[in-house]
Amino acid sequence: MTQQGRRQERFSRPRSPHPPRRRNGPSRPPVEDPARQAALDTLREVRARDAYANLLLPQLLRERRITGRDAALATELTYGACRSIGLLDQILDACLDRPLAKVEPTLLDVLRLGTYQLLRTRIPAHAAVASTVDLVRGEQGSRQSGFVNAVLRKVSELDEDAWLDRLAPDPDKDPIGNVALRSAHPRWVARAFADTLGTTGDELKTALDADNERPAVHLVARPGEITAEELAAMTGGEVAPYSPYGVRLEAGAGDPAGLDPVRERLASVQDEGSQLCAIALTRPGVEGGDERWLDLCAGPGGKSALLAAVLGISGGRLDAVEKAPHRARLVERSTEGLPVTVHVGDGRQPAALGMGTGTFDRILVDAPCTGLGSLRRRPEARWRRQPSDVGELTKLQRELLLTALDLVRPGGVVGYVVCSPHLSETIGVVADVVRRTGVTPLDARESFPEMPDLGAGPYVQLWPHRHGTDAMFCALLRR
Numbered sequence: 001m002t003q004q005g006r007r008q009e010r011f012s013r014p015r016s017p018h019p020p021r022r023r024n025g026p027s028r029p030p031v032e033d034p035a036r037q038a039a040l041d042t043l044r045e046v047r048a049r050d051a052y053a054n055l056l057l058p059q060l061l062r063e064r065r066i067t068g069r070d071a072a073l074a075t076e077l078t079y080g081a082c083r084s085i086g087l088l089d090q091i092l093d094a095c096l097d098r099p100l101a102k103v104e105p106t107l108l109d110v111l112r113l114g115t116y117q118l119l120r121t122r123i124p125a126h127a128a129v130a131s132t133v134d135l136v137r138g139e140q141g142s143r144q145s146g147f148v149n150a151v152l153r154k155v156s157e158l159d160e161d162a163w164l165d166r167l168a169p170d171p172d173k174d175p176i177g178n179v180a181l182r183s184a185h186p187r188w189v190a191r192a193f194a195d196t197l198g199t200t201g202d203e204l205k206t207a208l209d210a211d212n213e214r215p216a217v218h219l220v221a222r223p224g225e226i227t228a229e230e231l232a233a234m235t236g237g238e239v240a241p242y243s244p245y246g247v248r249l250e251a252g253a254g255d256p257a258g259l260d261p262v263r264e265r266l267a268s269v270q271d272e273g274s275q276l277c278a279i280a281l282t283r284p285g286v287e288g289g290d291e292r293w294l295d296l297c298a299g300p301g302g303k304s305a306l307l308a309a310v311l312g313i314s315g316g317r318l319d320a321v322e323k324a325p326h327r328a329r330l331v332e333r334s335t336e337g338l339p340v341t342v343h344v345g346d347g348r349q350p351a352a353l354g355m356g357t358g359t360f361d362r363i364l365v366d367a368p369c370t371g372l373g374s375l376r377r378r379p380e381a382r383w384r385r386q387p388s389d390v391g392e393l394t395k396l397q398r399e400l401l402l403t404a405l406d407l408v409r410p411g412g413v414v415g416y417v418v419c420s421p422h423l424s425e426t427i428g429v430v431a432d433v434v435r436r437t438g439v440t441p442l443d444a445r446e447s448f449p450e451m452p453d454l455g456a457g458p459y460v461q462l463w464p465h466r467h468g469t470d471a472m473f474c475a476l477l478r479r
């Protein structure tokens, strides 16, 4: 079991039937508020144990049998509060008589939950305050609940716009700081988006706001088994606009894992941007043989499965390398029945895996990255990632790409993909490798036919606000 799994298992043990001991104040039965309790428990695990809200909350809802409106409320409160932690904290800081860092962390979780309800939901202010205070009173007693009550009453004196007007930096002097606070992003992330978009104007705000929307679920139809049109008809979805294998499900269509074509392995869940980047590798022509492909960073196997299904039609074979053993097992599972050999190992040491120079016709390097391109899927990720992560990742990305260029045969193609628009991880890595190796960048836009707004090339940067996909980057290099 993974560390994350162990954490979540420990966390989700059935709770004691006895009410918790109060530290202060009179005894009082705990208030039954399963939605807010689930949201609070998730916020705590996200803060204290680096849990992923999008994995833990669904598990809690299942285990506690929370459904319907309660589940919807818990989801909105949890994901919304996780996304806006930095904004909520600045507002709380302005309402406290002590530094935020001095607030007991378990109370800070409660204050974040209450502040989110006050500013970003239609829950009436008195209900938002009272229900949050009740959560604390049930757990920690009346002294702490009095503190929470007092702070939330101060928060409720202004609405979100008025708080932003008070706290956001002057947009003329500090446009990045202003838009970062208004869209609830760390400044360095807003800066990275601005650098790539080349603007601090309206499009930057639109791009950052898109991270606060819930993304549509996309399915990929397995090539050779089912068409996108057939999959759309079977699932009630619609054919996706750009991927030849993509289907977009209606919002609120339920758990896609329960759909028949997914259970029968005719389709799987995969963002349309990921589909497009995998397919882009297959598009440039290569002279001579074209039957040995490699996925150098394969876990959990979404792109491997798509590439292997395409390759299987013409009788080829895919090698898939993954460093983490548990993720390699996921690759095995997602590529079951397809012509794939999974290798557990470091993609930078191919000799140890029996792979020699110039062996492969096409190689995908879907490198580990900051994930700034999929912030809409991972509510807390923007606050967890640090600018200091970038340097280490770009070193690894560069090494993996250089290895791929060694493993591909002359005339073969390497696709470099990251789920990030950060220039250091995208153009920075590729330009450095091109300079060192003299390899030729292809115009990747030609491998994304009929997609609008792809910029000046030769690389492709997708965006949620332009394309409805994750913000994936793709470069194609010919050896």
Ligand SMILES: C[S@@+](CC[C@H](N)C(=O)[O-])C[C@H]1O[C@@H](n2cnc3c(N)ncnc32)[C@H](O)[C@@H]1O
Binding pocket: 274, 296, 297, 298, 299, 300, 301, 302, 303, 304, 321, 322, 323, 324, 327, 345, 346, 347, 348, 366, 367, 368, 369
């Ligand atoms: C962005 S994910 C790949 C996603 C995958 N292509 C998919 O579509 O499902 C990057 C993967 O690279 C793996 N990884 C990290 N360092 C690696 C290395 N040195 N060699 C091979 N894989 C590595 C990570 O464990 C992670 O599973």
